Amino acid sequence: MIEVRDLVKRYGATTAVDHLSFTVQPGRITGFLGPNGAGKSTTMRLILGLDRPTSGSALIEGKPYRDLPDPLRHVGALLEARAVHGGRTAFNHLLYLAQTQGVPKRRVQQVLELVGLQPVANKRTKGFSLGMSQRLGIAAALLADPRILILDEPVNGLDPEGIVWIRDLMKALAAEGRTILVSSHLMNEMAVTADHLVVVGRGRLQADMPVAQFIAQFSGSAVLVRSPQLETLRAAVAEKGWQCTPSGQEGAVVVTGTTAPELGELAAARGLVLHELTPQRASLEEAFMELTREVGQFAHRAPGQPEPADAPVPGQYAPPSGQPDAGFTAPGAPGAGAGQPRGGNDGGH
Amino acid sequence: MSTITDTRSTLTGLTPLPPASGRAGFGGALRSEWTKIRSVKSTVWTLAAAIIISVGISTLGNWGQASHTSLSAADLARRDLVQRSMFGIMLGQLVMVVFGALAITSEYATGMVRTSLTAQPRRLHVYFAKLVIVTVIAFVVGEIISFASFLIGTHFWATKGVDLSLSSHGALQAVIGGGLYLDGAALLAFGVGAALRHTAGTITVGVFLLFVVSIIVNFMPDSWQADIDKYLPANAGGQVWATQHTADVGTAFGAWAGFAVYICYAVIALLAGLLVFKRKDA
Missing domain, CATH: 3.40.50.300 (P-loop containing nucleotide triphosphate hydrolases)
Known part of the structure; x- marks a missing residue:
């Protein structure tokens, strides 16, 4: 120890x-x-x-x-x-x-x-x-x-x-x-x-x-949503207190602070047409960068990213340039199971 | 390369280690330092260079002087031919400085010192083990140089009718002293190296103390020189490989008093090195 x-x-x-x-x-x-x-x-x-x-x-x-x-x-x-x-x-x-x-x-x-x-x-x-x-x-x-x-x-x-x-x-x-x-x-x-x-x-x-x-805790959920009525949708999302961030794609935004079902129900309630509704899982890499961005000595800020000062708390999803759902999504991946005793090979030590 | 992928066995199948000995001690540190110094070619080459350069220069110098001198055997016998026979030490000391410096600064140059100190975190063990190894090796090499130089030198002077041998007055002490002087140069550099942790800087300081200082003092007024000259490392230490103890200006120390002054420089450097080695972050 x-x-x-x-x-x-x-x-x-x-x-x-x-x-x-x-x-x-x-x-x-x-x-x-x-x-x-x-x-x-x-x-x-x-x-x-x-x-x-x-x-x-x-x-x-x-x-x-x-x-x-x-x-x-x-x-x-x-x-x-x-x-x-x-x-x-x-x-x-x-x-x-x-x-x-x-x-x-x-x-x-x-x-x-x-x-x-x-x-x-x-x-x-x-x-x-x-x-x-x-x-x-x-x-x-x-x-x-x-x-x-x-x-x-x-x-x-x-x-x-x-x-x-x-x-x-x-x-x-x-x-x-x-x-x-x-x-x-x-x-x-x-x-x-x-x-x-x-x-x-x-x-x-x-x-x-x-x-x-x-x-x-740190890879907050986010939803990519594509709609021809994007501006109306944005307003509805804002009313709910969720955040919209640019997705890097034409006609689509990433909404954080909610889930795909919730967002879908909101759109249905308002009669808005959706062309895509994709749940996003922030990669661990992004969660880590989010967590250390404000304290990182050599923090880089990508163009279009918010100032670190008003950067939201960890958990906000910031998609990497034009690549939704990029990176590694780890939950449940072998080896990530926390604290589990590793079976199989009892090295006989 | 099947061993690379076959990791399921991890450490099983390796030799079981003997029960923990309890302590990584000074004996282990000595063995370790000996392995370190003998297992790099730079050490071997540096020491070989020290021998070749020193004995070579001594041989050339004595051959030249003996074959061109117009002095009689009686006049020659009044000179310090013992010291002259070991003239190559003047250059050899610089190579010994390189050896002493590298023994410690190479660990800092490569970053290896951190590996060494994780294996043996009691730093005094590491420092003194290194010191013992450097002292012994430099002593052996130093004595090889002084004895070889002298024995070759006697041959040239014999052709001029001067009978020099180890039983000549003061000869044995001076020849042993030649090796000790070289050992002192290596220790001085080792101490400076431990304090500075930098090869080029250490060699520069070593050359400055053993060579350049004498040149600077030469430009001082004579009355100052008389007081300062004998304390200079090379002059004080030079007495131990001489059979006659008068300096060009003023009076010189005797053989062992001079050597004591010379060794003081090394001891000061070694203490400074010890403090830095023990206290400063590796």
Whole structure:
């Protein structure tokens, strides 16, 4: 278990982590999500004792990282895949890590095999692709059979096959009862990987809940409606207190704050002709962007989007350019089932 | 690449680890640092370069001087031919600076230091393990340089009728001192490197302290030079690989007093490096 308690990290005038508290539980994958610059990597470095917190604490199984007697057996971490000396072979990179706490040499060969790097074990790492470097980083993290894994953007640079590989690996490890904290700035990746989400924006906690709850709470429903009597419809919608937003398509708008049946009944009551009535589910990506837009350091505003100041509360549906129902709709997707014990493979641990 | 897709096994099937040893200690840190330093070619090449350059320059210099001197054997015997035989150390010290610097700054250049410190978060263990490894390697290489230079040098001077050997007056101490001096240069750079975390900056500071300072002092008034000269790192440290202890201006330290002053520079740098390494965010 990882406990982050009221953690603060300031660099001069910049506050990278701002009174962050959350707990990472064993047996599930916790996605650590936030836009670039949200403080994810800093938080991970604080958990690993690499940086000193300005205040607050981060504990591993109740202890500060520095007090772990044999840290690699407790925590495996992948921070930056490229943070290896390019002149050293993959084998020797893992060997010097293993030697710090008496992990047998055989184990080095075995984790290299596990991640598929056996054929290049004796090659210097400067020739490695980013994907191979990520695999080496995973091997280092798994070296001493840790109960806790902390992985910073592990899918970066991996090909689709590699992404599936690491996703399955993390799920299997979580099923064995390990604690897994994995960061990403990609909501869709987290939606299919994580069970639980910790969302940060500008160093502050934005959400800490199961993935399914996150989707239900933040991807508000919306309805695309097409009508030749659009102006009359708009007025009727406004009377009801629902919101119209441009759909990016001629003759159609997106109405939020209601459901397709409600909107259909309204149209029928007023005798309005509808040419299309399509329920929209905001993708998780959009929900995430909505949640972090106001706090995101590098928030971009698309043309036509409202000013952040009067941006409505999370839940408003803002369709991406001319593509209704784009993106991933996650509820019920395999892997998104929150907190469910993962059956099937009881890794026998 | 069947291992890539076959993830159902996860970690089962891997060697069961021995029961947790309880503590990642200093012994493990030493083994780890030894592996680090021997497993990159840059270290090996730097040390090979130190030996080739130092011994090469010593050999060329002594061959040239011995074959062109017009001094008699008696006159030559009054000179510090022991120190002269190890002349290549003047350049060798710069390569040792590179070695000492790289031993720590390469971890920052690659970001690898964060991997190292997650494996061993007790930073003093890492620092002192590195320090021990660097000290021992630089000592061995330094002694190879000084002994090889001297033994080759004696051969050239023998042709001029000067009989030099390790049993000559002060020779053994000076030759051992030559290796110690080189070791000190590596330690100075290691300390500076830990404080600065930057390879080029560290090498610049090392070269400045060992070379440039002497040049600057040369432009000062003589009376100042007399006071300052002997404290300069290269001059103080130079006494330990000399058999005669008079400076060009003023008086010089004795062999070991000079070496103590020289090592003080290294110790100050090492303490500064220790503080930064222990306290600053990695």
